[in-house]
Amino acid sequence: MTHTRITRFIFLGLLVAATAFSQSKAKKVKPGFNLFSKEQDVQMGAEYAAQVEREMPVVDNAELNKWIRTVGEKLAKAPEADKYPYSFKVVYDPSINAFALPGGPTFTHTGLILAADNEAQLAGVLAHEISHVALRHGTNQASKAQLLQLPAMLGGQMLGGKGGLTGMLAQLGIGLGANSLLLKFSRNAETDADILGSRIMHQAGYNPIEMARFFEKLEAESGKGNWITNMMSSHPNPGNRQKRIQQEIQLMGAKQYSGETGDFKRIQQVAKALPKMEKPKGATAAAAQGGTVEQARPQGGFKNFQTQGLQMQYPSNWEVFGQNTANVTIAPRAGLFQQQGGQTAIGYGVVINQVKSQSGDFAKDTQALIQQLSQGNQGMRVSGNPREQRVDNKRAYLTMLTSPSPWGGNEVDWLVTVEMQGGMTYFVFIAPENDLNNARGAFDQMIQSVRIGQ
Numbered sequence: 159m160t161h162t163r164i165t166r167f168i169f170l171g172l173l174v175a176a177t178a179f180s181q182s183k184a185k186k187v188k189p190g191f192n193l194f195s196k197e198q199d200v201q202m203g204a205e206y207a208a209q210v211e212r213e214m215p216v217v218d219n220a221e222l223n224k225w226i227r228t229v230g231e232k233l234a235k236a237p238e239a240d241k242y243p244y245s246f247k248v249v250y251d252p253s254i255n256a257f258a259l260p261g262g263p264t265f266t267h268t269g270l271i272l273a274a275d276n277e278a279q280l281a282g283v284l285a286h287e288i289s290h291v292a293l294r295h296g297t298n299q300a301s302k303a304q305l306l307q308l309p310a311m312l313g314g315q316m317l318g319g320k321g322g323l324t325g326m327l328a329q330l331g332i333g334l335g336a337n338s339l340l341l342k343f344s345r346n347a348e349t350d351a352d353i354l355g356s357r358i359m360h361q362a363g364y365n366p367i368e369m370a371r372f373f374e375k376l377e378a379e380s381g382k383g384n385w386i387t388n389m390m391s392s393h394p395n396p397g398n399r400q401k402r403i404q405q406e407i408q409l410m411g412a413k414q415y416s417g418e419t420g421d422f423k424r425i426q427q428v429a430k431a432l433p434k435m436e437k438p439k440g441a442t443a444a445a446a447q448g449g450t451v452e453q454a455r456p457q458g459g460f461k462n463f464q465t466q467g468l469q470m471q472y473p474s475n476w477e478v479f480g481q482n483t484a485n486v487t488i489a490p491r492a493g494l495f496q497q498q499g500g501q502t503a504i505g506y507g508v509v510i511n512q513v514k515s516q517s518g519d520f521a522k523d524t525q526a527l528i529q530q531l532s533q534g535n536q537g538m539r540v541s542g543n544p545r546e547q548r549v550d551n552k553r554a555y556l557t558m559l560t561s562p563s564p565w566g567g568n569e570v571d572w573l574v575t576v577e578m579q580g581g582m583t584y585f586v587f588i589a590p591e592n593d594l595n596n597a598r599g600a601f602d603q604m605i606q607s608v609r610i611g612q
């Protein structure tokens with residue numbers, strides 16, 4: 159008996175030692191699977207940055223620009239930032255947010271500058287954004303999205319066509335729009351960006367704990383509805399940010415952090431005193447402002463949509479956006495709403511996409527898609543189990559989802575998944591809940607007209 163007890167004791171001791179050892183080693187944080195080249199990250203970022211400059215009120219204030227560049231470049235010098243061509247600009251927007259495009263262009267909202275308690279908190283957000291760039295999280299997510307045409311598009315001769323890389327990505331539904339794959343991160347990516355961001359802050363002389371404090375402050379305040387923030391939806395809380403970052407600080411060895419410019423209070427005054435800026439005129443004219451439900455509902459007969467591998471009818475007052483089977487939106491202009499941050503919400507229309515099979519099992523793939531859609535769309539709920547049916551004489555499921563409508567109230571989102579070789583085609587038919595009676599006939603006709611395959 160005694161013998162056994164001693165053995166057990168030693169065994170437990172080893173286990174504890176092993177755990178302590180693994181905690182004392184710094185986590186290796188590096189970019190994941192990626193179909194894009196680093197050069198493509200940079201090219202894409204430059205093209206999107208030009209779009210941001212056209213469509214958003216980018217601030218032209220010498221003092222503010224110089225300061226954000228000084229802080230940003232100090233952080234970007236850290237080896238962990240991986241030498242991307244970073245740039246730092248300010249967007250006039252009262253919401254508390256910042257975003258970095260693949261390859262380095264970084265934009266900070268004036269609302270974020272005003273909401274930070276100190277310079278280190280603002281530097282923390284920049285360091286976190288820089289980390290998403292260096293870890294290539296945007297293109298990693300796009301690579302993992304199983305878009306059928308992406309590998310051929312990136313590797314092939316299609317590059318350099320009209321509209322550039324972003325023009326082609328737009329055909330796959332990748333852009334800066336609502337819930338963009340490029341700007342909305344997983345919890346694992348968040349943890350990695352926190353860790354790398356801590357190291358970058360530490361090197362630049364900012365206390366990394368302020369990054370965690372700021373994110374946690376936003377989290378607490380956004381719950382109370384006190385802040386206009388969408389920072390938390392694109393950077394979801396991975397849990398215990400402070401604790402994880404404290405661990406990281408211990409590993410690096412705490413030091414006297416003395417990187418502050420000391421000008422933060424002054425910069426906040428400058429940001430506060432900026433004259434109100436509207437979106438650039440060109441952007442306002444081009445932006446989808448949304449019309450009335452009456453204008454948007456299907457009417458006036460049907461037109462035929464045909465692209466490689468897909469054919470269907472659609473209401474003649476709707477338009478086709480994108481021509482690629484892998485991702486097309488067919489919607490009335492009156493049903494499109496440009497949102498803050500350049501995102502577009504669809505109030506009426508149909509979104510079509512093709513994805514590769516993840517599990518080899520159509521029913522499981524449908525379930526996984528439902529989960530993915532509900533995670534990616536705030537407020538989306540499943541309101542009924544998938545019902546099996548046939549579309550184009552192929553196995554299909556119809557699933558009823560609901561989510562908030564850009565017109566207010568709820569909308570129905572009919573998800574139709576259709577089995578095809580190696581994957582599926584799916585359609586999301588969108589209509590305001592209280593207008594479904596005016597859409598149902600058109601949706602039925604569209605579904606019946608679907609032809610998939612060569």
Ligand SMILES: [Zn+2]
Nearest residue numbers: 343348351393
């Ligand atoms: Zn993040």
